[in-house]
Amino acid sequence: MKVLVTGASGYLGGRLxxxxxxxxxxxxAFVRPTSDLSSLPPPSAGGASLELAYGDVTDYESLVAACSGCHVIFHTAALVEPWIPQPSRFFSVNVGGLKNVLRVYKELGTIEKIIYTSSFFALGSTDGYVADETQVHSGKFFCTEYEKSKAIADKIALEAASEGVPIVAVYPGVIYGPGKVTSGNxxxxxxxxxxxxxxxxYIGYGNDRYSFCHVDDVVEGHIAALNKGQPGGRYLLTGENASFKLVFDIAxxxxxxxxxxxxxxxxVIEAYGWVSVLFSRITGKLPLISPPTVYVLRHQWAYSCEKAKLELNYNPRSLKEGLTEVIPWLKSLGLIKY
Structure with missing residues (x-):
């Protein structure tokens, strides 16, 4: 079986x-001509073949050419940032990219399954409770333009599924683990x-909640979604619900x-974010902290992955177990000292 992975040079795509x-x-592996390919395995790794296809999910012709001869599409490509100076790019990549994938499916007629990587943001915040896959974003308020783009794309995916497209949507939480140190990490x-x-x-006062998931567990969840996921199914590939305060305490x-x-x-963090955005406009380097980041921190994002555990045999590791691997890895790269 030949599979196409969009966003293959990214943090998640490379591990997948x-x-x-x-x-x-x-x-x-579908990558842009300018992509950093360091996260991809060398050709013929593991006894199977790796082929590169160049293009962009916003370029339909390059995408349809890349999908030719493939049976499955893992659509992991996304623009993942809390803030960028041209927010329209979120919609051209995250919404337009999915629309192009669905258009390719209809045109080629040979794609048997689409595994679409959505995001917990697509379901919306969970202030005071733990949500599952039945939650649909209300669309009343968005902390970031990224969140808005993923919520719109999610509705497109659900509509396609209702029309019979064999699409399975997976919703990772806050992904962490070894690999590229990007905004997705x-x-x-x-x-x-x-x-x-x-x-x-600490960031804030510890009343934030996120569902932390190790990148390799999320990868396993994607492959399980291919083999066991029901067409039209939605699966939260999340993990332990905790605060960033706990992350720092475990560290x-x-x-x-x-x-x-x-x-x-x-x-104070928001004020720093505004200053960071100002410097970003001058330097062109995206900020680590921006005002939309703080808007996210003011809400909770806690989810249950019980459905994925039951139907996909998803088995996320604990936050402590995952950080016990990640922190020495960061030290081995010289990125931290202790």
């Missing part, structure tokens, strides 16, 4: 390509800031260092 190859799949980024002294305190235990002594109020 590795896992698919080790299981004997023939993988075609925000946990690693914040740990780096913490141990380099640029983030001396202190693992490294045998002191915990932060104080919390940084969100108003």
């Amino acid at each position: 390509c590795h896992a698919l190859l080790t299981r004997g799949y023939s993988v075609r 925000i946990v690693a980024k914040l740990i780096i800031e913490r141990f380099n002294g640029r983030l001396p305190g 202190a235990v693992i490294t045998e260092t002191k915990r932060p002594l104080f919390s940084i109020p969100l108003l």
